[in-house]
Amino acid sequence: GVNIKDNETAALAYTENKGVEYPSLYDQPGEVPQAFRETVPPRAIPSTLVISPEGEIAARVIGPTTYGQLTGLLDPLVVEYGFGDPQERPRVSEQDSETADDPDEEGASSEGSSEDGD
Numbered sequence: 001g002v003n004i005k006d007n008e009t010a011a012l013a014y015t016e017n018k019g020v021e022y023p024s025l026y027d028q029p030g031e032v033p034q035a036f037r038e039t040v041p042p043r044a045i046p047s048t049l050v051i052s053p054e055g056e057i058a059a060r061v062i063g064p065t066t067y068g069q070l071t072g073l074l075d076p077l078v079v080e081y082g083f084g085d086p087q088e089r090p091r092v093s094e095q096d097s098e099t100a101d102d103p104d105e106e107g108a109s110s111e112g113s114s115e116d117g118d
Contacts, residue, residue, distance in 0.1 A: 047063070
């Protein structure tokens with residue numbers, strides 16, 4: 001994740017409050033989004049980029065995303081790059097899955113205005 005909107009204190013509070021487990025960079029000047037400006041408009045928040053092992057953009061989502069959408073983008077890449085069988089990785093429970101697909105529910109996968117999807 002890359003936070004470009006909040007001050008550093010608010011950015012850290014957001015990631016702690018939401019239990020964000022992936023690395024989240026603080027980038028107040030917005031240098032990271034500028035590096036991808038040909039692919040994603042810098043102010044398109046949230047946005048998600050999936051980067052391949054070769055460093056190429058393998059998929060993108062402009063706007064909020066859900067667990068199901070991300071799984072649909074990642075499963076083919078997991079197979080293509082030999083990271084295992086997507087069916088064997090841990091799954092969220094049915095209840096968590098419903099919550100992850102509803103951005104208004106607590107713990108939803110949408111990162112709101114504080115995160116620029118990944």
